[in-house]
Amino acid sequence: MDFVVIQLLNGLASASSLFLVACGLSIIFGVTRIVNFAHGSFYMLGAYIAYSLVELLPRTPLGFWGGVALAALAVGAIGGAVEIALLKRIYRAPELFQLLATFGVVLVVADLALKIWGAEELLAPRPPGLRGAVMILGRAFPQYDLLLIAVGPVVLAALWLLFHRTRWGALVRAATQDRDMVAALGVNQGRLFTGVFFLGSLLAGLGGALQLPREAANLQMDLSTIAEAFVITVVGGMGSIAGAYVAALLVAVLQAFGIVVFPKITLVLIFLVMAVVLAFRPYGLFGRAAAEPRAAGAEAQPLGAGDGRAWRWVVPGLALLAVLPPLAGGYAVSVVTEIVILALFAASLHFMMGPGGMPSFGHAAFFGLGAYGAALAARDVGAPMLLGLAVAPVAAALLALACGWFCVRLSGVYLAMLTLAVAQIVWSVAFQWTGITGGDNGILGVWPADWARGKTVFYLLTLLLCGGSLWLLRRIVFAPFGAALRGGRDAPRRAEASGIDLTAVRWTGFVIAALFAGLAGGLFAYSKGSVFPTYIAISRSIDALLMVLLGGIGTLAGPPVGAVVFVGLQEEISRYTDLWRLLLGLVIITLVVAFPEGIAGFAARWRRRAEGAT
Amino acid sequence: MAQALLEVEKLNVAYGRAHVLFDLDLALGRGEVLALLGRNGAGKSTTLKAIIGLLRAQSGAIRFEGARIDGAAAHAVARLGIGYVPEDRRIFAELTVAENLDVARQKPRPGAPYWTPEALYALFPNLAEMRRRPGGRMSGGEQQMLTIARTLMGNPLLLLLDEPSEGLAPKIVEAMADTILRLKAEGLTVLLSEQNLHFAARVADRAAIIEKGRIRYGGTMAALIADEAAQHAYLSA
Numbered sequence: 001m002d003f004v005v006i007q008l009l010n011g012l013a014s015a016s017s018l019f020l021v022a023c024g025l026s027i028i029f030g031v032t033r034i035v036n037f038a039h040g041s042f043y044m045l046g047a048y049i050a051y052s053l054v055e056l057l058p059r060t061p062l063g064f065w066g067g068v069a070l071a072a073l074a075v076g077a078i079g080g081a082v083e084i085a086l087l088k089r090i091y092r093a094p095e096l097f098q099l100l101a102t103f104g105v106v107l108v109v110a111d112l113a114l115k116i117w118g119a120e121e122l123l124a125p126r127p128p129g130l131r132g133a134v135m136i137l138g139r140a141f142p143q144y145d146l147l148l149i150a151v152g153p154v155v156l157a158a159l160w161l162l163f164h165r166t167r168w169g170a171l172v173r174a175a176t177q178d179r180d181m182v183a184a185l186g187v188n189q190g191r192l193f194t195g196v197f198f199l200g201s202l203l204a205g206l207g208g209a210l211q212l213p214r215e216a217a218n219l220q221m222d223l224s225t226i227a228e229a230f231v232i233t234v235v236g237g238m239g240s241i242a243g244a245y246v247a248a249l250l251v252a253v254l255q256a257f258g259i260v261v262f263p264k265i266t267l268v269l270i271f272l273v274m275a276v277v278l279a280f281r282p283y284g285l286f287g288r289a290a291a292e293p294r295a296a297g298a299e300a301q302p303l304g305a306g307d308g309r310a311w312r313w314v315v316p317g318l319a320l321l322a323v324l325p326p327l328a329g330g331y332a333v334s335v336v337t338e339i340v341i342l343a344l345f346a347a348s349l350h351f352m353m354g355p356g357g358m359p360s361f362g363h364a365a366f367f368g369l370g371a372y373g374a375a376l377a378a379r380d381v382g383a384p385m386l387l388g389l390a391v392a393p394v395a396a397a398l399l400a401l402a403c404g405w406f407c408v409r410l411s412g413v414y415l416a417m418l419t420l421a422v423a424q425i426v427w428s429v430a431f432q433w434t435g436i437t438g439g440d441n442g443i444l445g446v447w448p449a450d451w452a453r454g455k456t457v458f459y460l461l462t463l464l465l466c467g468g469s470l471w472l473l474r475r476i477v478f479a480p481f482g483a484a485l486r487g488g489r490d491a492p493r494r495a496e497a498s499g500i501d502l503t504a505v506r507w508t509g510f511v512i513a514a515l516f517a518g519l520a521g522g523l524f525a526y527s528k529g530s531v532f533p534t535y536i537a538i539s540r541s542i543d544a545l546l547m548v549l550l551g552g553i554g555t556l557a558g559p560p561v562g563a564v565v566f567v568g569l570q571e572e573i574s575r576y577t578d579l580w581r582l583l584l585g586l587v588i589i590t591l592v593v594a595f596p597e598g599i600a601g602f603a604a605r606w607r608r609r610a611e612g613a614t
Numbered sequence: 615m616a617q618a619l620l621e622v623e624k625l626n627v628a629y630g631r632a633h634v635l636f637d638l639d640l641a642l643g644r645g646e647v648l649a650l651l652g653r654n655g656a657g658k659s660t661t662l663k664a665i666i667g668l669l670r671a672q673s674g675a676i677r678f679e680g681a682r683i684d685g686a687a688a689h690a691v692a693r694l695g696i697g698y699v700p701e702d703r704r705i706f707a708e709l710t711v712a713e714n715l716d717v718a719r720q721k722p723r724p725g726a727p728y729w730t731p732e733a734l735y736a737l738f739p740n741l742a743e744m745r746r747r748p749g750g751r752m753s754g755g756e757q758q759m760l761t762i763a764r765t766l767m768g769n770p771l772l773l774l775l776d777e778p779s780e781g782l783a784p785k786i787v788e789a790m791a792d793t794i795l796r797l798k799a800e801g802l803t804v805l806l807s808e809q810n811l812h813f814a815a816r817v818a819d820r821a822a823i824i825e826k827g828r829i830r831y832g833g834t835m836a837a838l839i840a841d842e843a844a845q846h847a848y849l850s851a
Contacts (some may be wrong), residue, residue: 174706181704186692258803
């Protein structure tokens, strides 16, 4: 009994911080419709800034709490500044571009934090006056944690008063529902949005600062926090503050018990909770199927079917690709091999997001499963390379078949979150099932067959398989199936009314995307000779997203262009500086502001304009 | 006419590649009620949205009190004294009646009637009885009252009313006509989009007919009522 109570209290103490960060995210999304990837970075900044301030200020209760409050305000100001400097320029851009821009902020903040605070974990002492413990049912429980338990409900109540007893709060709620109407009534949205960003970021910073005595500030906090905050918001229902609190309680308490009963489950548990909740309540516990912004294909231009003359540059292009890298030497072959594989990976995600209208934050699940499938087939069955390469797409497709059933019923942000959950589950299986997967050490010695061991031969094989796959994907997009998929994206009801079984079409599209991602993963495993859990990590899913968005969502030429730009940037920047994430982030931000349709999309528009002018 | 309160000159609006309004001209004098008539899809709502700034004009000019407002943000246009009442009402469903009014509050404006929530509750007694009710739990007629009351909270000089009679019971349509005449008596200028000729005839001084994005007819309401040929050509279904 006493054990249950203590674990419950532990869960409640963790819930407060989760709630603060998640409700900030939820408020920002509700009003601005921006999915703010940088929210976890704001949380991390809150922890780091609070650490510096607490070190600097006198070691008194006032010093500690003053430091926490100042840190929260500072993070709020940073959030407001990001909104003014960056997001204001792109409110009219498609949702996924806004996401990309906030991800640029993540990269910038990550490197700045490394530069300023270093790589070591930083733990602050508990505040003076709250260092002791209270005896609860014969067990010691930290006083500080008791205080944290109270913070959640207090902030919840304060926010409720703010939103229901002030005109500003009413404006925020009104804008959450219909921001154009609010503007037509004479309300300056710009200032409202900045205020909302300030408030949301402040809450994230406060969450990070308050968590500091319990959990050391570290550089991994940004992505781990954003993943958790996404889950909490989605489970609670986007835009619902009370929902965020209930979801935070649910997740934190389950975690507290899970860690004792079955420690290995903790990495997965939060995502399992989300998968279960979304399968039964697609819009979260307190969410409504409100006017969600249309996802990827929202402002989609019809795809041009081409004029049948594309071969005029595709064929010579492929010939050049086959001949040039081997002439340029081994290093060039390796880089181009990677680009070609990633182009297929990106194209498979693009197939889902663009024509399919199904955004994914977890596409690495299929890439990684393909890689592991090939590696396990090679190691445990002794399968030859070609068999391994056949296993890869099949393994990925099977996973997609299983999880697609509930994924494709959702759309937009909710779908993206569910795919993130799937990827996290696959990742933690790969990470924790050491007996089979080797855990963090991965699986080594996945080498190509003897005949393909030469870099050039393997490169040509990769080019053949990826080129063929890209051609197939293109055929599918323009086949009747692809038309049904695109029709379902643009006008779901009309598509259903004209006899298209939309769920089946989307499910099939989901599996096809996974299939090609799996093939890319298999090729990647053989090209590197090894597989690691990082192949499935969030950052790899985001890489794919970056490539698709850099290339442009509205054009089939986008993913290869995006892969070239992405790998090129990474290679070039990391050659000159160790601050490559900072630079990559700045480049992404600049590109988003300059080309809100992606590079290939921009080129296409430019070409159309040139044609129109002649 | 002395200087018009609102002037629209050669306005062109397009949604993407679909051109909707073609060289549209309109002018409203102070205190006047103009009915913009036309069939479904003729471009009535688009015209009002372009004036308030929710849609951007491709070309042309919109002047309010002599100053250009085309290209300005919607909130800036609203703050000059133009009130917009959308066709689909767009009540904030989660907000109470009182909050819906409060959100739209603006400072008193010289030359325009000044509205307080109490004055509006007097104008729309139904609303007074449901101040704390969420907007989402009101009937269509009540919502139509609320959306007008909400816009009046901005103390506009000019009211853009998009199909105020649409979907309302005949009795409520009558009440709506009375309300518009009251507002006119208070000195408001009204641009009204309508399909219901009978309703427009009750409230409007002048009429303009829009068809496929072009103005086809302009004259006094009385002249239009007498001109059955024009009615038949542009308005009958």
